[in-house]
Amino acid sequence: MRRRLALLVAAAMVLVLAAFLVPLALLLRAAAEDRAVAAALVQAQSLGALVATADAQSLRLTVEQANVDGAHPVTVYLPxxxxxxxxxxxxxxVRLAAQQGSFTVAHADGREIVVAVQGLPGGTAVVRSFVPEADLRRGVTRSWLVLAAVGAGLLLLGLAVADRLAVAVVRPIRTLAAVSEALSAGELDRRAPARDGPPEVRAVAAALNRLAARIRDLLRQEREAAADLSHRMRTPMTALRLDAEGLADPGDAARMLRHVDALDRALTAVIEDARRERAAPSCDAAAVVAGRIAFWAVLAEDQGRAVRCELDPGPLPxxxxxxxxxxxxxALLGNVFAHTDEGTGFSVSLLGTARGADLVVEDDGPGIAPSAGERGVSGGGSTGLGLDIARRTAESTGGRMTVAGSRVTLELLTDR
Known part of the structure; x- marks a missing residue:
C-alpha cells in the first residue's frame, strides 16, 4: 500500500509538472526568439534612419562598425x-521589401529581417539582417535544464511527503493486523491503539477493540456455563457413589468406586479448566498417551481385546x-470400545516428527463412516462428538485429523 500511494502521487505530480513545465518551456523558447529578432530589428531600424540622413562615407563607417560590434551581419542595399x-x-x-515594405522571413537556419527605407531621392533602400538559429535558441537549453532540475526537485519533494503520509496511514493498519493476529492466537488482552492514523483507521481500531472485549465476555460466559454444567453432574455422581458403596460384592464395589473416583477427577478437571484463563498450552504427548493407554488396557483385558502399542519414549512436546x-x-479409544465387538483388537502408535508427533489409532473392525468427524454426525448411533473432540485438539495445535477406514491419525504440532 505504501508503494502504491507513492506511485499514485508520482503519477499525479508528473501530470501536473508536465502541464506546467512544458508550456513554460515553449514560452521560454518563443521569448528567446522574440528577443533575438527584436534586437536585430532595432539595429536594422536604427541603420535605416541613418541611411535617410547620413552621407555615403558616414553610412559605410557606421555599418562596418555595426558588423564588427554586432552578432548579426547587416547589409544595406542602396536604390x-x-x-x-x-x-x-x-x-x-530584399527585392520584395523594396516594393512592399518591412517584414521578417523564417528560414531553416535562422530568421531574415528586411527593413525598407522609403522616400529617398533614388528610390527605396533596404536594410537586411540575418539572425542564425543558434542565436534564436541562445539560453533556451540552459533554461530548460533549470526547469527540469526544478521539476525533478519538486517530484522528489512530493514523493518524500507522500511517503511520510503513506507511513502515517500504513503503520496503524499494520498495527491492526498484528493485533488481529494476536487475537486469533488467543491473546484476548491485546488492544489496538485507537488514536493513531486517519479517522477511518481509528474507527476500525475502536471496532476491533469492542469485538475483542465482546469475544472475551462470551468466552467467560461459556466457561462459566461449562463449569456450572459440570458442577450439576456432581449430584447424580454422588448418588452413583452411594449405590456403588452399597453393592454386596466388595470387589464390584471397589471397581465401581474407582470408576466414580475417575469420573470425579475428570469433572474437577473440567471445572478448573473451564474457569481458568487459557495460556499457550503445552504437554508431553508421550506421557499423556502412555497414561491413557494404561487406563484403557484394563478394560481391554476384561473384553479380550489385543492391544498393540508403538510409543516413542519422548518427551514429545x-x-x-x-x-x-x-x-x-x-474419544478415539472410547469409539473403539463403543462401536466394535468385544474381542476386537486395536493398535496405538505415537511417533515423533520434525514438527511434533503423529498419533495413530486403528482397530480391527469394519471401519468408520465417511461422514465421521463432522460435529454431531455419527454412523453408530452416538452423539457424533467423539471424533470432533479429537479433530479440534489436532487443529488447535495447527495440525489436522485424517480418517481412512478404521485408521484415525492426529497430526499434533509443537508450535501453533
Missing part, C-alpha cells in the same frame, strides 16, 4: 544597386494441554 556592409547577394525578401490431549485419546 542605385550598390551595397554597404556584408557582401550578400540580394535575396527575394505438543501445543495442546494434557487434559485436551487426554480427552482426544479417550
Amino acid at each position: 542605385g544597386g550598390g551595397t554597404v556592409g556584408a557582401a550578400v547577394a540580394a535575396t527575394p525578401a 505438543v501445543a495442546a494441554s494434557a487434559a485436551d490431549l487426554a480427552a482426544a485419546v479417550d
